[in-house]
Structure formats: structure tokens, C-alpha cells
Amino acid sequence: MKLGVNIDHVATLRQARGTVYPDPLDAAILCARAGAHGITAHLREDRRHIQDDDIYRLKELQPLPLNLEMANVESIVEIALSVRPAEVCLVPEKRQELTTEGGLDVIGHFNHLKETVQCLTEAGIEVSMFVDADEITLAACKDLGAPTVELHTGAYCDAEPNDRPVLLEQLIRGADYAHELGLKVNAGHGINIENLGGILCVPHLDTLNIGHSIICRSVFHGLETSIKEMLIGMLEYNG
Numbered sequence: 581m582k583l584g585v586n587i588d589h590v591a592t593l594r595q596a597r598g599t600v601y602p603d604p605l606d607a608a609i610l611c612a613r614a615g616a617h618g619i620t621a622h623l624r625e626d627r628r629h630i631q632d633d634d635i636y637r638l639k640e641l642q643p644l645p646l647n648l649e650m651a652n653v654e655s656i657v658e659i660a661l662s663v664r665p666a667e668v669c670l671v672p673e674k675r676q677e678l679t680t681e682g683g684l685d686v687i688g689h690f691n692h693l694k695e696t697v698q699c700l701t702e703a704g705i706e707v708s709m710f711v712d713a714d715e716i717t718l719a720a721c722k723d724l725g726a727p728t729v730e731l732h733t734g735a736y737c738d739a740e741p742n743d744r745p746v747l748l749e750q751l752i753r754g755a756d757y758a759h760e761l762g763l764k765v766n767a768g769h770g771i772n773i774e775n776l777g778g779i780l781c782v783p784h785l786d787t788l789n790i791g792h793s794i795i796c797r798s799v800f801h802g803l804e805t806s807i808k809e810m811l812i813g814m815l816e817y818n819g
């Protein structure tokens with residue numbers, strides 16, 4: 581299983597003061613040195629952390645494949661087509677949210693999403709859909725022609741211990757079903773070194789995308805150490 585490191589919150593720190601540091605590009609270079617397999621960055625419509633220029637530099641100036649997270653809006657799709665990251669992960673976005681809440685409503689926006697999936701795929705970009713682990717939504721992702729899904733792990737990761745077993749079971753069933761459909765299965769949101777153990781019970785995972793907890797731990801432990809610690813935790817995964 582691979583680790584994609586989301587470096588959004590390096591940019592959050594930079595934007596807090598309007599400085600040029602810390603630079604998410606420097607973070608990505610350190611991620612590569614620490615053994616991460618990919619870089620994830622979310623270009624939000626409100627540009628609260630990652631900026632357009634970051635995305636171009638992350639594509640060109642660091643060695644790892646770039647997974648660009650973005651809402652399905654025309655202006656951002658244009659940027660994706662110009663940058664051509666290895667992967668685009670389509671995510672829902674609400675302007676006032678603190679972070680992504682829930683997965684994409686694939687059925688409600690089916691036609692618009694289908695158009696975007698087609699256009700990104702034709703440009704040679706792997707398209708992933710950030711979704712909750714329910715079977716109807718996963719089947720709709722397959723119908724859209726997206727090759728990959730990222731299961732939203734936030735509800736499980738943020739839940740009280742007593743509520744976790746049911747949510748973990750949903751993730752396990754969702755991963756099994758997506759795999760049966762022939763979809764590549766990633767997972768992400770809210771994963772940290774403490775809740776990683778449960779995530780390791782989810783089968784068929786290709787990549788975990790982890791950001792906030794790694795960047796937070798890096799304040800005290802350093803970025804390379806925090807990534808290596810996560811990679812060591814992930815070694816126990818046996819699919």
C-alpha cells in the first residue's frame with residue numbers, strides 16, 4: 581500500500597501570514613526523501629491554502645506523482661488540463677466548511693461528473709472519485725467511467741470508539757464492492773497514527789492519502805520522521 585502525503589496545510593501556515601514560506605514544494609521534496617509515494621494537494625475554489633502557482637510547481641519541480649484534489653468546476657478543470665497531474669481526485673466543496681464534509685453526490689451530479697471524467701481521462705489523467713463507501717455511489721462511479729475511488733474515511737476516523745466498528749464495517753464492505761467492480765481503491769481523510777490500525781483492516785487498498793495529521797506531527801517531530809513513522813505503521817497491511 582502506498583502513501584500519498586497531502587501538503588495543503590504547509591500552505592495553510594504560509595497563507596496565515598502571507599509569507600513565501602513554508603513552501604509546499606520544499607515539503608514535497610522532503611516527502612520524496614522520506615519514502616512517500618505521491619503528493620496530494622487540494623486547490624480549493626477559495627484558495628485558502630494551496631495556490632495555482634503551487635500546483636504548477638508541484639507538477640514540475642518535485643519527483644513524485646501529483647494527485648490534484650479539486651471540485652468539479654470549470655475554472656479548476658481548466659487548470660487541471662493545463663497542469664496535467666498524474667491523478668485528479670474530484671471532491672465535493674462547500675465554501676464555509678472547515679474541511680471536506682462527506683463524499684461526492686455522484687448520482688445527483690452524474691451528467692456533469694461524467695463530462696469531466698471523460699475530458700480528464702482523454703487528457704491522460706487518472707480520475708478518482710472521493711466518495712462515501714456505499715454501494716449505490718460506488719456503482720455510479722463505475723458507470724461514470726472513473727477507474728479509481730477514494731473512500732472517505734473521515735466519519736470512521738472522527739468517531740467515538742464505540743461508534744467505530746459499524747463505520748469500519750461500511751468501509752470494508754465498500755472496499756470489497758469497489759474491488760469487485762474492478763475499481764482501484766484508495767482511502768483518505770482524518771487518518772492519523774492512532775486510528776491507522778483500523779484502516780489497515782480495509783481490504784484492497786492501493787493508496788492512503790494522509791495530510792493534516794502528518795503535517796501537525798511534523799511541527800514537533802519533523803516531516804521526514806512523521807512520514808517514516810506512518811510508513812512503518814502501514815507495513816503491517818496485508819491487503
Ligand SMILES: CC(=O)[C@@H](O)[C@H](O)COP(=O)(O)O
Nearest residue numbers: 588622649671678679680769
Ligand atoms: C478531500 C480531502 O479529504 C482532503 O484533501 C481535504 O480536503 C484536505 O483539504 P482541507 O483540509 O482544506 O479540507
Ligand SMILES: NCC(=O)COP(=O)(O)O
Nearest residue numbers: 586768769770789791792
Ligand atoms: N483525500 C484525503 C487527503 O488528501 C488528506 O486528508 P487529511 O489527512 O488532511 O484529513
